[in-house]
Amino acid sequence: MTYKISEILEQGRLATSMIETVRDTTFSPISEKKSPVFNLNHLLKIVDIDRYEFTKRSAKGDLPLGVKINPSKTEFTLSEIRSWAQAYGRSKPLGEDEEAVTICVANSKGGVGKTTTSMCLGQALAMKGYRVLVIDLDPQGSLSSLCGLLPDTQVDESETVLPLCAGKYNFSEDPEADPLPVLNLDYAVKKTYWDGLDVIPSAPVAFAAEFFIPARQLKREQGFRFWEILKQGIENIKHDYEVVIIDCAPTMSYLTLAALWASDGLIMPMPPKGMDYASSAQFWMLFTNLIHEISKEVGTDEDGNLIAQKEWEFINVLLSMVDVSDPNTLKVQSLINATYAGMVLPVEIPKTSVTSGSALDFSTVYDITKYAGSLKTYERARVAYDRVVDLVEQQVKKVWEDRANRK
Ligand SMILES: Nc1ncnc2c1ncn2[C@@H]1O[C@H](COP(=O)(O)OP(=O)(O)OP(=O)(O)O)[C@@H](O)[C@H]1O
Numbered sequence: 489m490t491y492k493i494s495e496i497l498e499q500g501r502l503a504t505s506m507i508e509t510v511r512d513t514t515f516s517p518i519s520e521k522k523s524p525v526f527n528l529n530h531l532l533k534i535v536d537i538d539r540y541e542f543t544k545r546s547a548k549g550d551l552p553l554g555v556k557i558n559p560s561k562t563e564f565t566l567s568e569i570r571s572w573a574q575a576y577g578r579s580k581p582l583g584e585d586e587e588a589v590t591i592c593v594a595n596s597k598g599g600v601g602k603t604t605t606s607m608c609l610g611q612a613l614a615m616k617g618y619r620v621l622v623i624d625l626d627p628q629g630s631l632s633s634l635c636g637l638l639p640d641t642q643v644d645e646s647e648t649v650l651p652l653c654a655g656k657y658n659f660s661e662d663p664e665a666d667p668l669p670v671l672n673l674d675y676a677v678k679k680t681y682w683d684g685l686d687v688i689p690s691a692p693v694a695f696a697a698e699f700f701i702p703a704r705q706l707k708r709e710q711g712f713r714f715w716e717i718l719k720q721g722i723e724n725i726k727h728d729y730e731v732v733i734i735d736c737a738p739t740m741s742y743l744t745l746a747a748l749w750a751s752d753g754l755i756m757p758m759p760p761k762g763m764d765y766a767s768s769a770q771f772w773m774l775f776t777n778l779i780h781e782i783s784k785e786v787g788t789d790e791d792g793n794l795i796a797q798k799e800w801e802f803i804n805v806l807l808s809m810v811d812v813s814d815p816n817t818l819k820v821q822s823l824i825n826a827t828y829a830g831m832v833l834p835v836e837i838p839k840t841s842v843t844s845g846s847a848l849d850f851s852t853v854y855d856i857t858k859y860a861g862s863l864k865t866y867e868r869a870r871v872a873y874d875r876v877v878d879l880v881e882q883q884v885k886k887v888w889e890d891r892a893n894r895k
């Protein structure tokens with residue numbers, strides 16, 4: 489049996505329309521994702537106050553009091569939760585001269601939990617009152633899907649990182665119009681269904697970025713340094729957010745390197761499995777060698793020191809998809825702890841069925857406040873993600889402190 493390109497193309501169209509249909513029924517009736525509603529217990533936990541403090545502050549009348557469903561039940565929107573969290577200083581609004589902490593979530597191994605981690609961090613930090621931007625660098629667009637945008641049909645290439653990577657882009661409807669120079673990513677920022685969380689989405693067409701970047705480098709375009717493309721691209725928007733999270737594709741691509749270069753912190757999700765552990769070692773070697781080569785390319789100062797030394801304020805290895813029923817898990821976990829001593833976060837994300845099957849993987853643990861399955865299963869996953877978020881939040885705050893001390 490042989491397949492012609494036209495047949496494969498038709499197959500692709502069919503698959504896209506099937507996903508759209510499933511999505512439309514999953515998110516019916518308006519086929520859009522919605523953030524969940526919260527009860528008083530959720531509010532108390534997120535804002536970290538007790539009932540007495542809630543009642544006292546409610547009397548002041550300056551914070552939203554939710555909607556009373558019945559005498560013992562009040563519901564709050566995400567936006568209301570954020571107002572409370574901000575009032576109690578869970579998030580720290582940045583001053584005019586301050587900028588976001590940028591976190592890159594990377595591992596060249598596929599399916600290790602990069603996108604889920606990026607989205608959970610984005611949602612939970614936004615819930616705590618932070619302004620968060622997530623950037624999808626993967627043409628698969630999984631993060632965009634989690635943000636409620638279907639990459640194949642709802643994201644145009646002009647809304648991705650592609651124009652920035654091309655350097656010039658014709659955003660107008662007139663195909664004959666002159667392309668405009670593109671130096672930053674302002675054009676690509678979109679609001680999401682999750683209050684406080686914005687996204688720069690991705691789509692399969694954005695794969696072309698990986699061709700534009702080396703072409704520009706080969707042409708020796710004036711001042712072009714491919715590794716700086718994202719750092720420069722987010723320079724302006726970093727003042728509008730407290731945290732920027734970059735979700736990388738499962739490759740050591742030009743964009744992954746640019747994301748590593750642009751970031752203050754690195755999170756590497758790693759399931760404690762032999763294959764994932766082994767390939768993470770390659771990722772480590774490859775990216776450190778490449779970053780070192782880039783630093784050498786930039787050159788040295790008068791004293792022979794590298795001008796562009798890259799430093800990260802924190803590097804975390806996150807044990808993800810931990811399967812306690814697998815007899816090898818403990819063995820590999822102790823290998824990971826020995827290899828990445830001091831970097832491994834003291835928490836394990838369990839392999840869980842909480843989000844699989846629900847909305848075709850278009851949701852995370854934070855999209856669900858009422859889980860149809862066992863409460864214990866939900867709690868186990870939720871507690872683990874909450875802990876990761878707390879640990880990352882502490883490191884983010886430490887970066888701001890260090891920045892303030894350096895001033
Ligand atoms: N803790 C978990 N337990 C079980 N399944 C999970 C868990 N976290 C994520 N998944 C599922 O595993 C799959 C891969 O997760 P995810 O997309 O986050 O990984 P990724 O590293 O971003 O993948 P890729 O390399 O393809 O970008 C998804 O279907 C996701 O829903």
Ligand SMILES: [Mg+2]
Pocket residue numbers: 602603604626630631735736737
């Ligand atoms: Mg991914």
